Amino acid sequence: FVYTRSSTRDRVREVFENRSEELAVRREAAKTLAGVSGNTDVYRSLLDQANRGSEPSLRAISYKALYWTASQRSDVRGELLDAARRESDPLVRRAAIWGLFVASNDNRTQDVLMDIARRDGDGAARVEALKSLYGAMGYNDVRDLAYDLARRESAAAVRRAAILMHANRTNNNQKDLLEDIAERDSDPVMRRAAILALGGARSEEIQNFFHVIRRDARASRWMAFTTIA
Numbered sequence: 016f017v018y019t020r021s022s023t024r025d026r027v028r029e030v031f032e033n034r035s036e037e038l039a040v041r042r043e044a045a046k047t048l049a050g051v052s053g054n055t056d057v058y059r060s061l062l063d064q065a066n067r068g069s070e071p072s073l074r075a076i077s078y079k080a081l082y083w084t085a086s087q088r089s090d091v092r093g094e095l096l097d098a099a100r101r102e103s104d105p106l107v108r109r110a111a112i113w114g115l116f117v118a119s120n121d122n123r124t125q126d127v128l129m130d131i132a133r134r135d136g137d138g139a140a141r142v143e144a145l146k147s148l149y150g151a152m153g154y155n156d157v158r159d160l161a162y163d164l165a166r167r168e169s170a171a172a173v174r175r176a177a178i179l180m181h182a183n184r185t186n187n188n189q190k191d192l193l194e195d196i197a198e199r200d201s202d203p204v205m206r207r208a209a210i211l212a213l214g215g216a217r218s219e220e221i222q223n224f225f226h227v228i229r230r231d232a233r234a235s236r237w238m239a240f241t242t243i244a
Contacts, residue, residue: 031061108137112147128148132160148180150227193209
């Protein structure tokens, strides 16, 4: 109903903005508003809470709820990019990075995410940046980054994410790398990740890891609709 009735959208937004409401209820309202975040009142409300709210988990879910609008509006995308680089709360910052995954075909977004993935001091933020770059594996710079991190990264969680990225748009050199990791790597976690990536993007585990959903079992492209947690 939130997609088709403006009155429903407005009621849900009122619940989301109500500071006396239970936190769990406001978080659920934010998730529902993600589906109509293109509406001016909705995205302004989500941005206001994300930027100036006092409760980190509500700020985080508000950033995530903007993922679709961030891909469509440069001003909203700019807000998430700024939070991805400068936000002091790690939970909120990672949520802003998460919220950029549909916008990863934008050059500026790619640059910020790749910089975080390469060198950030927060390993969890690096992993989140790689997840948000998954849909941009068609770009040479992103594929090269994933290749380099899969080959020689010392942080285990970051390397595993880079290996799994190769489930999407892998060239022959990268397939060779995956085969080598699967056969010879000393870490069984990395061997399993390489084997999983060699199976391609249809794997349910791959789709869950990169929070993407396909149209159906035969779909060749992922959709920009996902479960927000």
